[in-house]
Amino acid sequence: MNLSTHIPIILIATPILVAALMILLRKQPGMQKAISIAVSFAMLVLSIILLSQVWSGGIQAYELGEWGKYGIILVADLLSSGMVVLTSFVSFLSLIYSLDYIERKSLSASYYPLFSLLVAGLNGSFLTGDIFNLFVFFEILLLSSCGLVVANEQGGVTKSSDKMEATFKYLVLNMISSFVMLVAVASLYATTGTLNMADISVKLSAMSAAGTLPWHVFAIALMFVVVFGNKAAIFPLHYWLPDVHPTAPSPISAMLSGVLIKVGAYGMLRVFFLIFIDTLDIFKPVIMYLALATIVVGAISAVAQTDVKRLLAYSSVSQIGYVFLGISFGSIYGITAALVYLVNHAVAKSMLFLTSGGIIHHAGTRDMRKMGGMVDSSPLMSLMFLVGAMSIAGMPPLGGFIAKFSLFDAGIGEQYYFAIGIALFFAIFTLFYMFRAMLLMFWGEKRDVEKYGEYSNHGTSLLMSLPIVVLALTVVAFGIYAEPLIALANATAHQILDPQPYIDAVLVRVVR
Amino acid sequence: MNNTLLSLTIAILFGIGTFLILRRDIVRVIIGLSVLSHAVNLLIVSTGAFAGTKVPIITDDGGHGAAEATGAIFTDSLNQGILAPVTEAGQHVDFVDPLVQALVLTAIVISLAITAFILILAYRIYEEYGTTDIRELRRLRG
Numbered sequence: 260m261n262l263s264t265h266i267p268i269i270l271i272a273t274p275i276l277v278a279a280l281m282i283l284l285r286k287q288p289g290m291q292k293a294i295s296i297a298v299s300f301a302m303l304v305l306s307i308i309l310l311s312q313v314w315s316g317g318i319q320a321y322e323l324g325e326w327g328k329y330g331i332i333l334v335a336d337l338l339s340s341g342m343v344v345l346t347s348f349v350s351f352l353s354l355i356y357s358l359d360y361i362e363r364k365s366l367s368a369s370y371y372p373l374f375s376l377l378v379a380g381l382n383g384s385f386l387t388g389d390i391f392n393l394f395v396f397f398e399i400l401l402l403s404s405c406g407l408v409v410a411n412e413q414g415g416v417t418k419s420s421d422k423m424e425a426t427f428k429y430l431v432l433n434m435i436s437s438f439v440m441l442v443a444v445a446s447l448y449a450t451t452g453t454l455n456m457a458d459i460s461v462k463l464s465a466m467s468a469a470g471t472l473p474w475h476v477f478a479i480a481l482m483f484v485v486v487f488g489n490k491a492a493i494f495p496l497h498y499w500l501p502d503v504h505p506t507a508p509s510p511i512s513a514m515l516s517g518v519l520i521k522v523g524a525y526g527m528l529r530v531f532f533l534i535f536i537d538t539l540d541i542f543k544p545v546i547m548y549l550a551l552a553t554i555v556v557g558a559i560s561a562v563a564q565t566d567v568k569r570l571l572a573y574s575s576v577s578q579i580g581y582v583f584l585g586i587s588f589g590s591i592y593g594i595t596a597a598l599v600y601l602v603n604h605a606v607a608k609s610m611l612f613l614t615s616g617g618i619i620h621h622a623g624t625r626d627m628r629k630m631g632g633m634v635d636s637s638p639l640m641s642l643m644f645l646v647g648a649m650s651i652a653g654m655p656p657l658g659g660f661i662a663k664f665s666l667f668d669a670g671i672g673e674q675y676y677f678a679i680g681i682a683l684f685f686a687i688f689t690l691f692y693m694f695r696a697m698l699l700m701f702w703g704e705k706r707d708v709e710k711y712g713e714y715s716n717h718g719t720s721l722l723m724s725l726p727i728v729v730l731a732l733t734v735v736a737f738g739i740y741a742e743p744l745i746a747l748a749n750a751t752a753h754q755i756l757d758p759q760p761y762i763d764a765v766l767v768r769v770v771r
Numbered sequence: 772m773n774n775t776l777l778s779l780t781i782a783i784l785f786g787i788g789t790f791l792i793l794r795r796d797i798v799r800v801i802i803g804l805s806v807l808s809h810a811v812n813l814l815i816v817s818t819g820a821f822a823g824t825k826v827p828i829i830t831d832d833g834g835h836g837a838a839e840a841t842g843a844i845f846t847d848s849l850n851q852g853i854l855a856p857v858t859e860a861g862q863h864v865d866f867v868d869p870l871v872q873a874l875v876l877t878a879i880v881i882s883l884a885i886t887a888f889i890l891i892l893a894y895r896i897y898e899e900y901g902t903t904d905i906r907e908l909r910r911l912r913g
Contacts, residue, residue: 391874391877395877395881398881398884398885401885402884402885402888405888405892406888419899420896420899420900420910421910421911423892423895423896423899424896424908424910424911425911426892427797427889427892427893427896427908428908430885430888430889430892431792431800431804431889434804434808434885434889435792435804435807438807438808438811441811441814441815441878442811442814444874445811445814445815445818445871445874446818448818448870448871448874449818449819454870502911506911
């Protein structure tokens with residue numbers, strides 16, 4: 260058996276098995292820790308191997324059960340394997356961080372298994388080539404992330420009633436969106452008689468070429484805008500995000516903001532550029548104006564926040580708008596820029612959320628007005644926050660600058676002057692709210708000790724600062740040496756805009 | 772089968788579900804979600820019931836053998852414009868697509884898990900807040 264051809268299924272099955280193992284091992288925390296870290300690292304290595312295989316050898320299709328296109332197929336193209344690498348990277352670092360951050364009891368009873376399931380759900384939704392399977396993996400990651408949001412962190416800054424309220428909103432909204440997705444999948448199945456995304460694509464383009472594309476395909480595409488918009492928290496559906504991301508424990512906020520909202524952007528790229536190519540003329544402006552509204556609403560709301568994690572959450576809302584703006588350009592350069600932006604935001608925002616965990620640990624509160632002068636007592640955290648804030652705001656030496664520059668350049672090249680004008684104006688807002696947070700927390704006078712008490716003297720442990728430093732180095736590397744990332748994103752964009760190799764890889768094979 | 776009664780039932784269930792979700796009581800919201808999930812399940816099942824069309828069953832040889840000769844087996848062919856099971860061709864058969872039943876089972880199991888989770892969550896919210904009125908859940912002001 261050649262192991263290297265089975266990597267797609269290993270990436271999905273291993274975390275599920277580990278989740279079961281973790282429940283059995285809940286009386287031995289040491290073993291749980293060793294196994295989950297080892298597996299998470301192995302997943303990172305495997306995902307990088309998968310990406311390099313796809314990069315050199317083309318798209319891989321992996322059949323489950325040898326049913327051909329009638330069964331479930333896992334497809335690893337550059338987009339999905341790249342997203343899997345991103346997931347594995349962020350989840351590995353978040354897992355290391357959570358060893359010291361999450362409360363011991365919560366950690367061994369529910370945290371490890373649910374975290375593994377979350378990784379399985381993410382990898383599965385990126386790798387699957389079957390649209391109903393995509394729904395199943397969405398549900399896996401929805402339920403496991405709900406369980407993780409209510410996990411207790413050490414110190415207990417966030418009340419558990421807040422967590423429950425946030426989870427309730429998150430769950431109800433996402434349940435409704437998953438019903439919408441089921442309706443859309445069922446209608447798509449009734450229209451084309453298949454659930455395989457490549458097959459659906461072939462059949463819809465055949466219908467479109469024959470001029471018999473039914474009108475309800477447009478309604479189905481609109482439903483998918485709602486579903487992925489809800490996952491990515493774009494404008495009319497963003498209200499759950501600023502509640503859920505701040506109340507979750509910091510490593511989970513990093514996973515949610517870093518990877519989970521990117522699932523929506525991934526789904527948009529996959530479904531719209533593979534299946535609904537013929538409806539894109541109508542939906543490109545829709546996505547663009549929703550993206551612009553998201554940028555505006557997120558940036559304006561972020562300016563007024565006093566809670567550090569809430570500010571970062573609103574910033575996530577605003578930044579995902581930029582990703583969708585790049586997607587809505589629909590050109591190769593636009594999608595390249597969107598992908599570069601996506602990766603940079605994922606790395607920088609997970610780093611900021613992990614840093615905010617260290618800050619909250621240190622200050623004992625999430626309210627920025629009750630902080631101040633922390634640059635003396637916590638220099639590492641303030642340096643890391645500066646790196647993250649500068650990257651999100653798009654300052655030159657860091658990754659965020661490359662992302663914003665290529666996005667605006669793509670927009671100007673496509674002559675979307677109005678959209679770029681709005682995006683550019685609110686990029687200045689980003690700079691403002693990020694540095695306002697920086698000033699409030701790290702500079703200025705030390706806080707009123709009589710009123711709010713002394714800062715806790717236990718600084719961030721090695722296990723907590725190591726992931727932050729690694730992520731910060733990545734952010735700097737993406738800024739200084741951005742060519743490999745841009746080359747990868749460019750190749751991915753070519754693959755997205757020309758779905759024929761994907762369809763060939765999936766469909767040209769013998770049934771049984 | 773484009774059964775009007777079935778469509779009407781699904782529509783009414785969707786209406787009841789939406790109405791209940793907009794209520795103030797948490798338990799009613801959860802019941803509404805349940806009703807909505809059953810409406811969706813019925814919709815999925817209804818997409819798999821056909822009459823007077825070809826049967827979407829794959830034969831061992833990938834649909835290129837004896838079974839195809841009767842004209843009752845569905846094989847998709849882009850040239851002939853046969854894209855979905857809903858194509859009028861061959862002899863009259865009544866059949867139910869087995870795939871949608873598998874889909875609906877999966878959907879039922881998933882909605883069972885989520886309903887169990889959300890009921891426990893609602894109970895804990897009741898313990899923490901002392902009420903099941905959803906308007907009281909605004910401490911986060913989201």
